[in-house]
Amino acid sequence: MARREAVAPLPGSLDDLRAQAAGCTRCPLHGPATQVVFGEGPVDSDLMIVGEQPGDQEDLAGRPFVGPAGAVFDAEANAAGLDRSRVYVTNAVKHFKFTARGKRRIHQRPDAGEVEHCRWWLDLERQMVAPRLIVAMGATACASLTGSGAGLLKRRGGIEAAADGTPVLVTIHPSYILRVPDPTAQAEARAQLRSDLVAARDWLA
Numbered sequence: 001m002a003r004r005e006a007v008a009p010l011p012g013s014l015d016d017l018r019a020q021a022a023g024c025t026r027c028p029l030h031g032p033a034t035q036v037v038f039g040e041g042p043v044d045s046d047l048m049i050v051g052e053q054p055g056d057q058e059d060l061a062g063r064p065f066v067g068p069a070g071a072v073f074d075a076e077a078n079a080a081g082l083d084r085s086r087v088y089v090t091n092a093v094k095h096f097k098f099t100a101r102g103k104r105r106i107h108q109r110p111d112a113g114e115v116e117h118c119r120w121w122l123d124l125e126r127q128m129v130a131p132r133l134i135v136a137m138g139a140t141a142c143a144s145l146t147g148s149g150a151g152l153l154k155r156r157g158g159i160e161a162a163a164d165g166t167p168v169l170v171t172i173h174p175s176y177i178l179r180v181p182d183p184t185a186q187a188e189a190r191a192q193l194r195s196d197l198v199a200a201r202d203w204l205a
């Protein structure tokens with residue numbers, strides 16, 4: 001299927017885009033979620049980081065990467081010498097998808113249709129921020145940005161391209177790291193994320 005970019009006239013500012021997205025009903029995920037979790041960071045960032053979707057804590061806080069996966073991202077970005085306040089951080093999907101289990105809300109991976117609907121907002125964010133480099137963390141971000149769902153671990157560390165040609169550095173998702181049960185393997189996965197973030201920093205230098 002041909003991939004089409006969002007072609008709406010760009011809003012005057014990122015805040016206008018955020019306000020438009022806040023009322024999004026493009027897919028059913030808006031129903032159960034608390035709110036849209038839009039990207040945050042300077043509009044003139046050279047680097048855009050894209051994750052999958054907000055988790056439980058992000059859904060409540062209205063900010064991306066503030067829960068456990070965010071703590072991993074912050075630690076590794078810091079170790080890689082990246083200043084989060086100078087990076088635009090967002091997600092491929094802006095609403096939290098979950099199933100309720102008692103009082104807990106369990107993360108559900110967004111399906112291809114949900115990712116495609118939400119690409120509308122990601123395309124517009126990318127067009128407005130116009131980063132020099134995007135880091136795609138995990139399979140969902142990678143598929144949304146590059147159009148390819150090929151295995152992530154084989155692509156990790158490589159640089160691909162978004163629909164408009166913006167370079168996309170592929171890496172693993174912080175939540176994946178948290179799910180690795182073996183401590184040694186988990187430390188290795190953390191080191192991989194860190195080295196990809198170092199590569200992003202060096203690429204931009």
Ligand code: URA
Pocket residue numbers: 051052053054055058063064065066067069070091175
């Ligand atoms: N996982 C993501 O992909 N994004 C977040 O904002 C939090 C967890």
